[in-house]
Every structure is written in C-alpha cells, then in structure tokens.
Amino acid sequence: MITIKNLHASIDGKQILKGINLEIKAGEVHAIMGPNGSGKSTLAAVLAGRPEYEVTEGEVNYNGKNLLELSPENRAREGVFLAFQYPIEIPGVSNINFLKTAINEIRVYKGLEPMEAKDFLMMLKEKQKLVELDGKLANRSVNEGFSGGEKKRNEIFQMAMLEPKLAILDETDSGLDIDALRIVANGVNKLKSKDNATIIITHYQRLLDYIIPDFVHVLYNGKIVKSGTKELALELEEKGYDFIKEEVE
Amino acid sequence: METAIRTSTIKEKLISEFEESKKILFGNTRLRDQAIESFCKQGIPTRKNEEYKYTPVDLMLKEEFYFTANKNCSNEQIEHLKFLKGAYVAIIENGIFMEGLSNLNNLPNGLTICSLADAAKNNSTIFEKYYAQYADINADPFIALNTAMAKDGVFIYVAKNAIIEKPIHIIDISTTFENIMIQQRNLIVVDENAQAKIIESFETLDSNAITFSNALTEIVINENAIVDYYKIQDEKELGNLVNTTQIIQKKQSIFSIHTFTLSGSLVRNNLTLVLDGEHIGSHLNGLYLTAGNQVVDNHTVVDHRKPNCNSNELYKGIIDGKSTATFNGKVFVRKDAQKTNAFQSNKNILLSEDGTINTKPQLEIYADDVKCSHGTSTGKLDEEKIFYLLSRGLGTDSAKKLLMNAFASEVVDTITIEPLREYIEGKILKKFELH
Incomplete structure (x- = not known):
C-alpha cells in the first residue's frame, strides 16, 4: 500500500526526519513508537501533506502514486486519513455539513454522483453507533466545546465516515480515559479490513493492548532504529526508551 | 448658462436646488432654512474631516447629478425584491413613497404606513412631536442636507400596545437612467408597549447611472416597546449610500438592529443609538462583505444616558480585493448611567494583500460602576x-x-x-x- 524510502523532512530549516524506510501492506497494522521529539508526529504530518514541512529527500509511493506530489486534499481523496493529535475546533461549521461536503467532494474526485441525502443519514447513524458518539455531538460545530475524549472519538467517527485505505492515528490515545480508549480502539478494530492499513503512532504501549499491531517500529532521532512484532512494544514498556537510546548510541 | 452650472460645485448646486424646491416640500420651512444654513457651514466632508477620513464621499460627489427622477419602476421589475411572503411592503422609488407599488392592504389595527409627506399633513400630531427631534443638523453635514432637502420617504407608526406579527418591509430602490442624488427621509415611531419587526432593503435596478442616496431614518422606541430592525444594503456597483439612522430608546424598551452590507460602491452608515431611560436592552449586529474597490464604513454611537442598561455590539467583516472597510464604534457611558453593561466587538478577515481595514473602537466612560469592554481583531x-x-x-x-x-x-x-x-x-x- 505504501512504501517510504529514505524520507528526510525538515521544518523551519530544522531536520526532523533523517531517512525513514517503511513498507506497509494492505490489511496490516503498524505501530510507530518512540520518545518525545523523535519525529513520530512529523512523519504523520508529512504523509498527510502539512505545508509547513519540507521534504528534503526520499520518496513515498502510495498505491502506485507519488504521494508527495499530491495536494493534501487529493491525498485524502485517495484514501489517506490522519486522525489529529490535537483536533481543531471550527466554530460555525457543523460536523454534518462538513462531512457531507467532504464525502461529496471525494465522490466527485472519483467520478461518482453525490450521495443521496437518505443514504448519507443512514451512514451517519450507523457510524455514530460504531464510535458511540452522541447524536447531539454530531450535530454540533466541529469539535467546538468537545472534551478531549469527544474530540478523539470524533476523529474516529470521521474516519468511519470517510472509509480511508490508509489511516494514520497520531497519538489518538493521549488524554483518553480507559473507557474512551476502549471505544476508540473498538471503532478502529471494526473498521479494519484486508483492504486497508493502519499506522498507530503512540508513546505508550497501552493502546496496543486493544489494537493488536502486526509490526512495531521504534522511531528515534528521525530514524526507525528497531522493528519487531507486538512483543517489542511490551519490552519498551518494561525497559523504557532509554534502552533504545543506549543501544543506538 | 450651461457652463456656469457645469463648473459650479455640488454644494452650490444643492443650495440652488434647495431655493427652487423648498416651497413645495413638506413640513416646516423654518427648519429647512436652518438646516441648509448648517449644511452651508459644514459643506461636503472631505477626507481631512476626521469622521470621513477613510470614506471619499467628496470624490463620489464630483460627478454630475440630477435631483429628481422619473418614475421608472413596474411591479414586475421589483417582484423579486418582495421576498418576504405576507409582509407589509412599502416601496420608496428614488426617494418617493410609491403607494401603487407597495403592498399595504389590510394593515392591522394600530399600524399606519404612508408617505412621509402625507404624514406631515394627515398625522401632524405625531409628525410634529417626533420629526427631526433626534437627528441633529449640526452633528453631520448629511443630516443637515437631508433635513433641508428631503422630499419624501416612509412614515410608520405603531400605536400603543399594538403587536405587529408580520414583518414590515421597506424597499428603497433607485431606478434612474441618469445620475441622481436622492434625499430620502423616514420616520418610524413605535409607541408604548408595542412591537414590530422592520426590514429595510437598499436596491438599485440595473442601469449605468450613478446613484448617491443620502437616506436618513429616525426611529423612536417608546417605553416597553420591542423593535427588531434589519438593513440589507445590496445596491449595484454604481450605488453610493450614506445612511444615517438615529434611534432613541425609552425606558425598558428592547431594540436590535442588524446591518448587512453586501454590495454597493460606497456605503457609509452613521448609526446612533441613544438609551434614554432605565432597563433598556440594545443589540447592534453588523456584517460587511467587501470586494473590488468597494468602500464600506460603519460609524456607530451607543450613548448610555441612564442607569441599568445593556448594550451589545458585534460587527464582523470579510475584506477582499482592493476594498476598504472601516469600523468606528463609540460607546458613551454618561455620569448618571451607573450599572451599565456595554460590550463591543469588531472582527475582520482580510482575504487579500490589497484590502484595508480601519478599526477604531472608542469607549468614553464617565460613570464608575459599569461593566464595559471592547475588542477588535483582524486576521487571515x-x-x-x-x-x-x-x-x-x-x-x-x-x-x-x-x-x-x-x-x-x-x-x-x-x-x-x-x-x-x-x-x-x-x-x-x-x-x-x-x-
């Protein structure tokens, strides 16, 4: 699905990613772990096309396309979804109106007719249930006045509505209590299929108790320094990131 | 003779037009004489005048203008402007009330809507009590000019205790094919304990003529009355508008005014609210969307004269192209106006590099037990x-x-x-x- 080769990226002239190599196939779940400042969120931002970041070297092939050449909206239309670490509040824009516009623009991009209003509403109800999002929240302005947990659930709700091929969850577990974590994980698990892939970016192992990764990678100082299976996450949890630092340095 | 007219200034032309027409105009000639005298002193404001610094009315008035126009409008042409089904509609064409184009059948008890010139004769008690009592001819040249030269406009009277359920829609429309300067005047009196919703649209029919409308509305809101007022300023790109609105509120009344400026070449709003009683509520909302070379200038004054009143003001603008938007909001809290709550906010989005926004909130507080705030922001x-x-x-x-x-x-x-x-x-x- 996606092949990342020797990816280097910087922001404001500061090099953050220093040669990432990663291959993800359809149906897989990859966890990317690492200490603060290792470049995890930068990787997510670069893949989603955040304009502040500059890719200085390397390539990203996404389903046969050069991902780095696509605009952020076209990446989304091609099926890339980023669940934000800090979802943005947009007062005055209703969640529903925004999702309807998004879905229809994606459909136009794919050469499809806009969705019928009643199909949209049915889908809305079904997906709301999936992430146990209150109908009232779905009707409100995007994330306005939502609690931290509600914002994260709203991200997964949007993901459910947009049905991405590649979902990138950027620290979706941060700031979640255990109930919210379970709901979010449950939503992600239900959306998993053999045709899509998930990248979970996290600092802690906790989320991986609920979403079992096929692979775990450790990002440190802008590079993947260690890869393994889910046992690696447990080892990290036990020993802390210092052991990685010692191993690398 | 003709060259003489061409080289004379707009001010001179206005004065000579006044001398010719004053005898046939409604109301009190003495008031009109005082007003023209005041206008002579003040003149057309230039950008050297602090109050008109960002609004080049003088440039707009460099064109040749007529002061009267033929009636051009047909019912069909304005049908689409009557978008409020069931509303009482008053049409003012080129400053003149047009009964034939209006929809004023079956007015409910307690509601009078008619030509202002007629009201000066037929409703003289109310007319004389309120007309030109609030808009001060010495405060602004356009008030003076309008008071001197106003030909007509609409008169609305809502009697004591009358609750008017359906909206009243005033449509001011310029329809001329020649450049024209219009002096329109409205008087609206909502008496004790009465309620009304009033919409005023400013429109132009398609034409290549430049219009300059100096429109003035006085609104009297007596004790306990509730009035909701909407302005929709949507003139074509050759339309210029100076719109003065002078409101007096008496005790326990509630008044909301919403000003939407959507188009027009130059729009200058002078909106003044005087809170002359206790326990008054006032809301001022404004939205201006400017583009091209448009100039939109909102000057507002909220004058708290008595204790225990609330005012809340929110003006927002989106500025694009080479347009200029100005917000100048003054709030006065007089010495007696203790326990005043007065809030003001102006927020702007600048979409282009060449757009300009001038924003100037001003609070003048002479009482010591008040809650007041103002804020302004401009961003992308x-x-x-x-x-x-x-x-x-x-x-x-x-x-x-x-x-x-x-x-x-x-x-x-x-x-x-x-x-x-x-x-x-x-x-x-x-x-x-x-x-």
Whole structure:
C-alpha cells in the first residue's frame, strides 16, 4: 500500500526526519513508537501533506502514486486519513455539513454522483453507533466545546465516515480515559479490513493492548532504529526508551 | 448658462436646488432654512474631516447629478425584491413613497404606513412631536442636507400596545437612467408597549447611472416597546449610500438592529443609538462583505444616558480585493448611567494583500460602576482550520467558503425571521462564490 524510502523532512530549516524506510501492506497494522521529539508526529504530518514541512529527500509511493506530489486534499481523496493529535475546533461549521461536503467532494474526485441525502443519514447513524458518539455531538460545530475524549472519538467517527485505505492515528490515545480508549480502539478494530492499513503512532504501549499491531517500529532521532512484532512494544514498556537510546548510541 | 452650472460645485448646486424646491416640500420651512444654513457651514466632508477620513464621499460627489427622477419602476421589475411572503411592503422609488407599488392592504389595527409627506399633513400630531427631534443638523453635514432637502420617504407608526406579527418591509430602490442624488427621509415611531419587526432593503435596478442616496431614518422606541430592525444594503456597483439612522430608546424598551452590507460602491452608515431611560436592552449586529474597490464604513454611537442598561455590539467583516472597510464604534457611558453593561466587538478577515481595514473602537466612560469592554481583531483565514478541512478531502475553495460562512454565521444567526435568514444566507453564499 505504501512504501517510504529514505524520507528526510525538515521544518523551519530544522531536520526532523533523517531517512525513514517503511513498507506497509494492505490489511496490516503498524505501530510507530518512540520518545518525545523523535519525529513520530512529523512523519504523520508529512504523509498527510502539512505545508509547513519540507521534504528534503526520499520518496513515498502510495498505491502506485507519488504521494508527495499530491495536494493534501487529493491525498485524502485517495484514501489517506490522519486522525489529529490535537483536533481543531471550527466554530460555525457543523460536523454534518462538513462531512457531507467532504464525502461529496471525494465522490466527485472519483467520478461518482453525490450521495443521496437518505443514504448519507443512514451512514451517519450507523457510524455514530460504531464510535458511540452522541447524536447531539454530531450535530454540533466541529469539535467546538468537545472534551478531549469527544474530540478523539470524533476523529474516529470521521474516519468511519470517510472509509480511508490508509489511516494514520497520531497519538489518538493521549488524554483518553480507559473507557474512551476502549471505544476508540473498538471503532478502529471494526473498521479494519484486508483492504486497508493502519499506522498507530503512540508513546505508550497501552493502546496496543486493544489494537493488536502486526509490526512495531521504534522511531528515534528521525530514524526507525528497531522493528519487531507486538512483543517489542511490551519490552519498551518494561525497559523504557532509554534502552533504545543506549543501544543506538 | 450651461457652463456656469457645469463648473459650479455640488454644494452650490444643492443650495440652488434647495431655493427652487423648498416651497413645495413638506413640513416646516423654518427648519429647512436652518438646516441648509448648517449644511452651508459644514459643506461636503472631505477626507481631512476626521469622521470621513477613510470614506471619499467628496470624490463620489464630483460627478454630475440630477435631483429628481422619473418614475421608472413596474411591479414586475421589483417582484423579486418582495421576498418576504405576507409582509407589509412599502416601496420608496428614488426617494418617493410609491403607494401603487407597495403592498399595504389590510394593515392591522394600530399600524399606519404612508408617505412621509402625507404624514406631515394627515398625522401632524405625531409628525410634529417626533420629526427631526433626534437627528441633529449640526452633528453631520448629511443630516443637515437631508433635513433641508428631503422630499419624501416612509412614515410608520405603531400605536400603543399594538403587536405587529408580520414583518414590515421597506424597499428603497433607485431606478434612474441618469445620475441622481436622492434625499430620502423616514420616520418610524413605535409607541408604548408595542412591537414590530422592520426590514429595510437598499436596491438599485440595473442601469449605468450613478446613484448617491443620502437616506436618513429616525426611529423612536417608546417605553416597553420591542423593535427588531434589519438593513440589507445590496445596491449595484454604481450605488453610493450614506445612511444615517438615529434611534432613541425609552425606558425598558428592547431594540436590535442588524446591518448587512453586501454590495454597493460606497456605503457609509452613521448609526446612533441613544438609551434614554432605565432597563433598556440594545443589540447592534453588523456584517460587511467587501470586494473590488468597494468602500464600506460603519460609524456607530451607543450613548448610555441612564442607569441599568445593556448594550451589545458585534460587527464582523470579510475584506477582499482592493476594498476598504472601516469600523468606528463609540460607546458613551454618561455620569448618571451607573450599572451599565456595554460590550463591543469588531472582527475582520482580510482575504487579500490589497484590502484595508480601519478599526477604531472608542469607549468614553464617565460613570464608575459599569461593566464595559471592547475588542477588535483582524486576521487571515486560519491555516490550521483550512488544513484540517483539506485533510478530510475538501478542496481549498470549499474549505475557505465553509470557514467564511462560519465566520459570518455568528451575525447571520441573530436574524429571527426565518425566510429573511435564508435570503441573507443565499446572498452570502452567492457572494462567496465570486471570491
């Protein structure tokens, strides 16, 4: 699905990613772990096309396309979804109106007719249930006045509505209590299929108790320094990131 | 002879027009003489005048103007402007009340709507009690000019205790094929314990003529009355408008005014609210969407004269192209006006490099036990929000439109007449399509 080769990226002239190599196939779940400042969120931002970041070297092939050449909206239309670490509040824009516009623009991009209003509403109800999002929240302005947990659930709700091929969850577990974590994980698990892939970016192992990764990678100082299976996450949890630092340095 | 006219200034022409026409105009000639004298002293304001610093009315008045126009309008031409079904509609064409074009059958008890010139004769008690009592001829040259030269306009009287359920829609329309300067005057009196909703639209029919409208409305809101007032300024690109609105509120009354400036070449609003009683509530909302070379200037004054009143002001603007928007909001809290709550906010989005916004909030407080605040902000559309929307598959255009609409909605949502809100929303969406 996606092949990342020797990816280097910087922001404001500061090099953050220093040669990432990663291959993800359809149906897989990859966890990317690492200490603060290792470049995890930068990787997510670069893949989603955040304009502040500059890719200085390397390539990203996404389903046969050069991902780095696509605009952020076209990446989304091609099926890339980023669940934000800090979802943005947009007062005055209703969640529903925004999702309807998004879905229809994606459909136009794919050469499809806009969705019928009643199909949209049915889908809305079904997906709301999936992430146990209150109908009232779905009707409100995007994330306005939502609690931290509600914002994260709203991200997964949007993901459910947009049905991405590649979902990138950027620290979706941060700031979640255990109930919210379970709901979010449950939503992600239900959306998993053999045709899509998930990248979970996290600092802690906790989320991986609920979403079992096929692979775990450790990002440190802008590079993947260690890869393994889910046992690696447990080892990290036990020993802390210092052991990685010692191993690398 | 003709060269003499061409070289004379607009001021001289106005004065000579006044001398010719004053005998046939309604009302008190002495008042008109005082007013023209005051206008002579003040003259047409230039940009050296602090109050007109950003609004080149003098340049707009360099053109040749007629002062009267033929009636050009047919019912068919204005049908689409009567978008409020069931409303009482008063049509003012080129400053003259047009009974034949209006829809004023079956006015309910307690509601009078007629030509102002007629009201000067037929409703003389109310007319004389309130006419020109609030708009001070020495405060602004356009007030003086209008008071001297006003030909007509609408008179609305809502009697004590009358509750007018359906909206009253005043449509001011310029229809001339020659450049024209219009002096329109309205008087609206809502008596004790009465209620009304009034919409005033400013429109021009398609033509290549330049219009300059100096429109003045005095609104009297007596004790306990509730009035909701909407202005929709949507003139074509050759339309210039100086719109003075002078409001006096008596005790326990509630007044809301919403000013939507959607188009026009130059729009200058002079809006003054005097809170002359206790326990008054006042709301001022404004939205201006400017583009091209438009100039829009909102000057507001909220004058708290008595204790225990609340005023709340919110003006928002989206500025594009080479347009200039100005907000100048003064709030006075007089010595006696203890326990005043007065809030004012002006927020702007600048879409272009060449657009200009001048914003000047002013608070003058002479009482010591009050809660007052003002704030102003100007920025671009939020990049973070745009990226969030793009990351969900929206294109840049629709992301921006959605955010502009969201910005405007804070003002639009204050409209309590559902079909009016839909109309304005439609107008705004159409306007955003052009960006």
